[in-house]
Amino acid sequence: MTTSEHLPGSSDLSAHLDRAGAEAELFELLRIPSVSADPSHVPDMARAADFLRAKLETLGFTVRVDATSHTGKGGQTVAGHPVVFAEKQVDASKPTVMIYGHYDVQPEAPLEEWVSPPFEPTVRNGRVYARGSTDDKGQAYAHVRGVELLLSQGALPVNVKFLLEGEEEVGSPSLAAYLRANVEALKADVIVISDGSRFAPDVPTVTYGLRGLSYVEIHVQGANRDLHSGSYGGAAPNPINALAEIIAKLKDDQGRVTIPGFYDGVEEITPAEREMWAKLPQDDAAFAASIDVPALPGEAGYSVLERLWARPTLDVNGIWGGYQGEGSKTVIAAKAGAKVSMRLVPGQDPERITQLITDYVPTIAPAGVKVEVKSLHGGQPIKVDADSPFVQAAGRALKRVYNRDAAFARTGGSIxxxxxxxxxLGAPVLLVDFGLNEDAPHSPNESFALEDYHNGILTGAYLLQELGQVGESEQ
Amino acid sequence: MTTSEHLPGSSDLSAHLDRAGAEAELFELLRIPSVSADPSHVPDMARAADFLRAKLETLGFTVRVDATSHTGKGGQTVAGHPVVFAEKQVDASKPTVMIYGHYDVQPEAPLEEWVSPPFEPTVRNGRVYARGSTDDKGQAYAHVRGVELLLSQGALPVNVKFLLEGEEEVGSPSLAAYLRANVEALKADVIVISDGSRFAPDVPTVTYGLRGLSYVEIHVQGANRDLHSGSYGGAAPNPINALAEIIAKLKDDQGRVTIPGFYDGVEEITPAEREMWAKLPQDDAAFAASIDVPALPGEAGYSVLERLWARPTLDVNGIWGGYQGEGSKTVIAAKAGAKVSMRLVPGQDPERITQLITDYVPTIAPAGVKVEVKSLHGGQPIKVDADSPFVQAAGRALKRVYNRDAAFARTGGSIxxxxxxxxxLGAPVLLVDFGLNEDAPHSPNESFALEDYHNGILTGAYLLQELGQVGESEQ
Known part of the structure; x- marks a missing residue:
C-alpha cells in the first residue's frame, strides 16, 4: 500500500481490515437465493433486502426498504422487488456520495454444472464460489464494509447514501420510476458503482463508458400443432429451420449486423482512445485461450478491445423448439423461439434499435411461418468525461490500494x-470494479477472489476519503 | 361390386359376408386390453395371442406362439411379447402371401376423454369405438376373416402365412431378431400390411413406397463456459448463432438440401407417377388450412404430394441452447445443439447420407466453434415397382370392392x-390400408367404421384371389 500523506486520517487502513468478519457476513448474504427473474424467490428477495437494512442500521444509517412497482405490458401496475435506500449525513459542506449496487442475482441454471451448490458459498483456492459472489453482492457489500472500516477509524469523510436494488438482473424495470419519485432523497454529487470487471488482475481500472442494450424475443409459429415429420416433411413450414434462417440473416459475413439503419449515428472510436487502448496489456491469444476457443470472431476492421467496448453487437442468448430429450422424435414443431440481444454504443438509442429489429425480422422470415418480435428490455449506452475530478479521485484511490496507475477504460457490458x-438524477457515475471476467458472472461456478473482495473494501474506503477532498468548485 | 369374370370363383363374395359374426369376433378381441407398453398387461398380451392362435387353428392353420426377446440398453436380454405365426400351405406352385399385423395397442390414456370405455367396444353411427379398433386389431382381423370367407367358399388360392406381433406400438424391438431367426419359416413372395390410412374416404389406396430416414444430432461448442454477453459480445464465438448459420446453410433458397452428394442417385419421379398423383383429389389449400399455415414451403419444382412422397427433405426436429426461461438473461452460451432428420427416398442410403452430413457440417461452421455430428438412427427408403404384378393385383382387388380405380400412392413416413x-426376408411389401386418419389411432375415442372393416375383409379375400393369379414368371 502507498501512503497518501496529503490526506488526513490516511493511515494504512488494511491493517484494520476484519477479513474473517467481512467474509462471514458476505457468505450469509450469498446464502439467500435472491433470483429476481423467478417469482418463486419473492420471499428471498425480501430476506436479502432485510439483511442489508439490518446491517446498514447497525452502521448508523437511516434505512428505508421501499416497495417498488412498474407498469406492465398491459398497462397494469406490477409489483417490483424492494429498494434498500440508506443515508448517513455527516457534514452538509461535504460532497454526497451515493453507492449503487444490487442484491438480486442471475438464475443459477444450469444447476448440474455447478461444482458446489450455487447458494452455499464455498471457498476453493482463495475464491468464494456462489451465485452473486461477484455480481453484485460481493462488490456491493465491499462498499458496506468499506464504510464500516472508515467508521471503525473515525467519522465518514463524506455524506454517504446506499441505493441497493433488487431488479438489476431483470433490467431494473422499477428503478427509473423510483428515481423519479425520490429525486430529492437521492440527490448526490457522484454515484459510485462496482458491478463489473477491472481490465486485468494487475490493472486497477476506472471505467468511463458502457454499452447499451436492446433485448428481444423472436417467436416463430408454424402449424397449429406439432406434426409428424414423415407425413408432413417437405410441405409443412418448419419454424426451427425458419428461425435459424432469420438468425443467420441478421449478420453478414463480415460480422456486421444487417438490420437497416442499425449503424446510423454510431460514435466512432477517437484516435486518442485507439491509442490508449492499444497500450493496454491485451493479449488476444491469451483471451481466446482463457475461454478455450480457436478464434475470436467479430466485426471486421476493429481490434478485439474496440469491438468489445465501442462497437455494437448482436448475440442470440437462448433458443428453443421441438424435441430436446433423449433419442430421436420425428416431429415438426409448431413453434420455436429465441432470445436475441444487441449491445449498443453511444449514438444508438435502444428504443429505436428495438423498433428496427421488430420491423426487419418479418421481412426476412421465409414463407409459411408467422413471426413476432417482443421487446424484453433496453438500456442506454453511456460515456462520461474521463477528465472529471471524480474520475481522477477514483484513480488516486486505486493507486493507494494497488500501488500502480489505474487504467481508464470502457466496458462491453450494460448498466x-x-x-x-x-x-x-443529473449525477455523474464512477465505475470502479473489483471483479474480473474470470469470476464468471452469469455462468455456473460464479466466484469472487477473497483478495479482490478485501481490496474492494479498501478501495471503497479510500475512494470516500479521496472524494472528500474534491472541492465544490472542482465538481 | 364389379365382377372379375377372368377369375375362377370370383363370384361376389360380399353376399357371403357374415357381418354379425365378423363383428362379434372382432369385439371379443377388442375387449382384451393388450397394451404392450404397460407391463401390468403382460397376461392380456398372452390372452390376445391365444385368441388369435385358437381362431387360426379353427381355420386349419398351423400356429406357433413364439416367445421373443431383444437386447436392452445395458446389453442384457429383455423378454418381449409373443409373436403369433401361422401358416397354411395349399399348393407349392402357388405364391405364398404373408400378412403382417399387430395385436398390441396403444395405452388408452387419457381415459377421461373416452366417451365409452376403451376396452368395451361400442357402436355409434356405424363405427366401433375401442382402443385398437383401427390400429391394428380391426385391420389385421379383417385379413383373418377374409381368409375365413374364402375358405367358406372353397380352398385358398395361395399359400398364406400370418405374422402377428405384439410390440409394434413400442417400436418392434424384438422383431428384427425374430425375422433373422426364422428366415426359412417366414419365406414369402409378398408381404401384405394393413396398418394405416388410405388416401381419402373415397379413394382406395395401394401404397408402394415409403421414405427412409437419417437422423442426427448436431452439437456446437463455443467457449468452455457460458459467458456474459456484455463482457464478451463482439469477440467470443456464439454457438447458437453458429448453429443457426449451419442450419440455414443446409438448404438453399429453392428449398434444396445443400449437402454435397445428397441428391446423387435419387430416383426421379416418373412421368407416370406425376400424372397419376396429379389426378388424386389433393387440395393444397385445404391441406394448408388443416394445419393453419399460409403457405406450404418446400423444394421448388415439385407438387406438394411429390415433395411429401418422393423427394428427400431436411427438417430440424429440435433445437436448444442458452437461456430458455422467462425474461432476459444476457448470456453467450457455451454450447447449443439440434436434432436434424432427413427423410430419404429410393436411391439414397441412410448410412451414406449420415456420413455426408457428418462430413459437411464442419465445413460450413463459422470460425471459433467446434462441431460434432452424432448419428441417432436411420431407416432405408422402400419402393415396390408400381408396375409389379403384386401392386397391380392389389389395385384389382380394391376395384372389385370399391368399384372404382385404386390410387397408387407412396407415403412420406417410414415404417x-x-x-x-x-x-x-427379401420380400416386397404391399401396403393396403383400410383405415382413415379420422379413425384417430393413438388418440382417445379411436374407432373403425364397420363398413371399412367389412370392405377390409372383402379386400383381403379378393387380394388373395388376385395374388393367386400372379404367375411365378410375373413376380
Whole structure:
C-alpha cells in the first residue's frame, strides 16, 4: 500500500481490515437465493433486502426498504422487488456520495454444472464460489464494509447514501420510476458503482463508458400443432429451420449486423482512445485461450478491445423448439423461439434499435411461418468525461490500494440505470470494479477472489476519503 | 361390386359376408386390453395371442406362439411379447402371401376423454369405438376373416402365412431378431400390411413406397463456459448463432438440401407417377388450412404430394441452447445443439447420407466453434415397382370392392419393419390400408367404421384371389 500523506486520517487502513468478519457476513448474504427473474424467490428477495437494512442500521444509517412497482405490458401496475435506500449525513459542506449496487442475482441454471451448490458459498483456492459472489453482492457489500472500516477509524469523510436494488438482473424495470419519485432523497454529487470487471488482475481500472442494450424475443409459429415429420416433411413450414434462417440473416459475413439503419449515428472510436487502448496489456491469444476457443470472431476492421467496448453487437442468448430429450422424435414443431440481444454504443438509442429489429425480422422470415418480435428490455449506452475530478479521485484511490496507475477504460457490458442516473438524477457515475471476467458472472461456478473482495473494501474506503477532498468548485 | 369374370370363383363374395359374426369376433378381441407398453398387461398380451392362435387353428392353420426377446440398453436380454405365426400351405406352385399385423395397442390414456370405455367396444353411427379398433386389431382381423370367407367358399388360392406381433406400438424391438431367426419359416413372395390410412374416404389406396430416414444430432461448442454477453459480445464465438448459420446453410433458397452428394442417385419421379398423383383429389389449400399455415414451403419444382412422397427433405426436429426461461438473461452460451432428420427416398442410403452430413457440417461452421455430428438412427427408403404384378393385383382387388380405380400412392413416413422385411426376408411389401386418419389411432375415442372393416375383409379375400393369379414368371 502507498501512503497518501496529503490526506488526513490516511493511515494504512488494511491493517484494520476484519477479513474473517467481512467474509462471514458476505457468505450469509450469498446464502439467500435472491433470483429476481423467478417469482418463486419473492420471499428471498425480501430476506436479502432485510439483511442489508439490518446491517446498514447497525452502521448508523437511516434505512428505508421501499416497495417498488412498474407498469406492465398491459398497462397494469406490477409489483417490483424492494429498494434498500440508506443515508448517513455527516457534514452538509461535504460532497454526497451515493453507492449503487444490487442484491438480486442471475438464475443459477444450469444447476448440474455447478461444482458446489450455487447458494452455499464455498471457498476453493482463495475464491468464494456462489451465485452473486461477484455480481453484485460481493462488490456491493465491499462498499458496506468499506464504510464500516472508515467508521471503525473515525467519522465518514463524506455524506454517504446506499441505493441497493433488487431488479438489476431483470433490467431494473422499477428503478427509473423510483428515481423519479425520490429525486430529492437521492440527490448526490457522484454515484459510485462496482458491478463489473477491472481490465486485468494487475490493472486497477476506472471505467468511463458502457454499452447499451436492446433485448428481444423472436417467436416463430408454424402449424397449429406439432406434426409428424414423415407425413408432413417437405410441405409443412418448419419454424426451427425458419428461425435459424432469420438468425443467420441478421449478420453478414463480415460480422456486421444487417438490420437497416442499425449503424446510423454510431460514435466512432477517437484516435486518442485507439491509442490508449492499444497500450493496454491485451493479449488476444491469451483471451481466446482463457475461454478455450480457436478464434475470436467479430466485426471486421476493429481490434478485439474496440469491438468489445465501442462497437455494437448482436448475440442470440437462448433458443428453443421441438424435441430436446433423449433419442430421436420425428416431429415438426409448431413453434420455436429465441432470445436475441444487441449491445449498443453511444449514438444508438435502444428504443429505436428495438423498433428496427421488430420491423426487419418479418421481412426476412421465409414463407409459411408467422413471426413476432417482443421487446424484453433496453438500456442506454453511456460515456462520461474521463477528465472529471471524480474520475481522477477514483484513480488516486486505486493507486493507494494497488500501488500502480489505474487504467481508464470502457466496458462491453450494460448498466441501464447508469443512463437513468444521468438523466433523472443529473449525477455523474464512477465505475470502479473489483471483479474480473474470470469470476464468471452469469455462468455456473460464479466466484469472487477473497483478495479482490478485501481490496474492494479498501478501495471503497479510500475512494470516500479521496472524494472528500474534491472541492465544490472542482465538481 | 364389379365382377372379375377372368377369375375362377370370383363370384361376389360380399353376399357371403357374415357381418354379425365378423363383428362379434372382432369385439371379443377388442375387449382384451393388450397394451404392450404397460407391463401390468403382460397376461392380456398372452390372452390376445391365444385368441388369435385358437381362431387360426379353427381355420386349419398351423400356429406357433413364439416367445421373443431383444437386447436392452445395458446389453442384457429383455423378454418381449409373443409373436403369433401361422401358416397354411395349399399348393407349392402357388405364391405364398404373408400378412403382417399387430395385436398390441396403444395405452388408452387419457381415459377421461373416452366417451365409452376403451376396452368395451361400442357402436355409434356405424363405427366401433375401442382402443385398437383401427390400429391394428380391426385391420389385421379383417385379413383373418377374409381368409375365413374364402375358405367358406372353397380352398385358398395361395399359400398364406400370418405374422402377428405384439410390440409394434413400442417400436418392434424384438422383431428384427425374430425375422433373422426364422428366415426359412417366414419365406414369402409378398408381404401384405394393413396398418394405416388410405388416401381419402373415397379413394382406395395401394401404397408402394415409403421414405427412409437419417437422423442426427448436431452439437456446437463455443467457449468452455457460458459467458456474459456484455463482457464478451463482439469477440467470443456464439454457438447458437453458429448453429443457426449451419442450419440455414443446409438448404438453399429453392428449398434444396445443400449437402454435397445428397441428391446423387435419387430416383426421379416418373412421368407416370406425376400424372397419376396429379389426378388424386389433393387440395393444397385445404391441406394448408388443416394445419393453419399460409403457405406450404418446400423444394421448388415439385407438387406438394411429390415433395411429401418422393423427394428427400431436411427438417430440424429440435433445437436448444442458452437461456430458455422467462425474461432476459444476457448470456453467450457455451454450447447449443439440434436434432436434424432427413427423410430419404429410393436411391439414397441412410448410412451414406449420415456420413455426408457428418462430413459437411464442419465445413460450413463459422470460425471459433467446434462441431460434432452424432448419428441417432436411420431407416432405408422402400419402393415396390408400381408396375409389379403384386401392386397391380392389389389395385384389382380394391376395384372389385370399391368399384372404382385404386390410387397408387407412396407415403412420406417410414415404417422400420418394412425395411427389415426387405433386407432380412427379401420380400416386397404391399401396403393396403383400410383405415382413415379420422379413425384417430393413438388418440382417445379411436374407432373403425364397420363398413371399412367389412370392405377390409372383402379386400383381403379378393387380394388373395388376385395374388393367386400372379404367375411365378410375373413376380
Amino acid at each position: 441501464p440505470i447508469v443512463a437513468d442516473f444521468r438523466s433523472i | 422400420p419393419i418394412v425395411a427389415d422385411f426387405r433386407s432380412i
